[in-house]
Amino acid sequence: MKYLLVLLVIVVAVGIWRNKRRAEVAERKATAPTPAPALKQPQNMVACAHCGLHLPQADAVADSANQYYCSAEHRSLAQQSRP
Secondary structure, three states, X not given: OHHHXXXXXHHHHHHHHHHHHHHHHXXXXXXXXXXXXXXXXXXXXXXXXXXXXXXXXXXXXXXXXXXXXXXXXXXXHHHHHOO
């Protein structure tokens, strides 16, 4: 009989603990809404005139002839190979 009473007390304690935990989780979700992720605008892609690598135009290095390169080294190599 006393084991049954101990078991009942444990079950009630676990039930109270779980309800309290659920309330805390629900409160956290209600107070901190997740902001909507900002959609990024697509970027223009260009190919390196020396090696053909595709990269965003904002990251590319351009020359006076408006050709794009993946790095300053490839730009200088392409300029050296021109007559």
